Amino acid sequence: xxxxxxxxxxxxxxxxxxxxxxxxxxxxxxxxxxxxxxxxxxxxxxxxxxxxxxxxxxxxxxxxxxxxxxxxxxxxxxxxxxxxxxxxxxxxxxxxxxxxxxxxxxxxxxxxx
Amino acid sequence: xxxxxxxxxxxxxxxxxxxxxxxxxxxxxxxxxxxxxxxxxxxxxxxxxxxxxxxxxxxxxxxxxxxxxxxxxxxxxxxxxxxxxxxxxxxxxxxxxxxxxxxxxxxxxxxxxxx
Numbered sequence: 215x216x217x218x219x220x221x222x223x224x225x226x227x228x229x230x231x232x233x234x235x236x237x238x239x240x241x242x243x244x245x246x247x248x249x250x251x252x253x254x255x256x257x258x259x260x261x262x263x264x265x266x267x268x269x270x271x272x273x274x275x276x277x278x279x280x281x282x283x284x285x286x287x288x289x290x291x292x293x294x295x296x297x298x299x300x301x302x303x304x305x306x307x308x309x310x311x312x313x314x315x316x317x318x319x320x321x322x323x324x325x326x327x
Numbered sequence: 328x329x330x331x332x333x334x335x336x337x338x339x340x341x342x343x344x345x346x347x348x349x350x351x352x353x354x355x356x357x358x359x360x361x362x363x364x365x366x367x368x369x370x371x372x373x374x375x376x377x378x379x380x381x382x383x384x385x386x387x388x389x390x391x392x393x394x395x396x397x398x399x400x401x402x403x404x405x406x407x408x409x410x411x412x413x414x415x416x417x418x419x420x421x422x423x424x425x426x427x428x429x430x431x432x433x434x435x436x437x438x439x440x441x442x
Contacts, residue, residue, distance in 0.1 A: 247429055255434070255435070256416055256434055256435050257371070257416075257432055259429040259430075304370055304371065306371075315359075315373045316373075316429075318370040318372070319370050320370040321370045
């Protein structure tokens with residue numbers, strides 16, 4: 215199984231809503247990532263979890279709150295988002311060692327209205 | 328810091344044409360290099376990778392060679408198909424301490440193959 219599964223595939227939310235994005239992998243990877251991708255741009259790293267601990271937070275606003283409840287799951291909690299937060303949110307996972315590639319999910323297409 | 332530079336396109340070719348997408352990088356250490364492909368409406372898929380100088384990554388007819396002397400990792404394919412239409416990202420990863428720190432991506436090259 216080399217899949218990273220993200221749910222939901224599409225999400226429309228209002229600026230006062232609270233929602234969560236979910237990501238799951240069963241490859242035994244101990245590094246998991248959230249990326250944000252705007253149209254026609256490369257993915258931008260948001261958060262890195264290594265061994266279920268937050269190791270990198272790329273100055274992301276607090277309205278985005280990550281959570282890694284166990285080694286297979288990664289969540290991104292959303293609250294009070296702005297329209298400019300509309301984007302494709304990609305989850306990825308990898309082993310924690312040199313020369314390894316990251317496996318990406320299909321993404322959640324988020325629209326904030 | 329690390330960076331990746333690639334031609335942005337769009338690059339438009341006819342079916343069966345030869346493809347080259349240039350990629351150069353700057354890195355403080357000795358990175359691993361990757362090409363990812365993103366089809367419309369989908370996430371990223373690893374296309375190929377190389378982890379040391381002179382390594383050649385290959386997959387689905389695509390090839391790229393890790394050239395340390397020119398800090399390049401150009402993507403090539405001898406005969407493209409309409410189904411190769413996608414956005415291609417060159418990326419690098421440095422894990423000097425063995426920890427995970429994510430990928431540094433180029434801006435992406437939009438490839439359009441016409442029948």
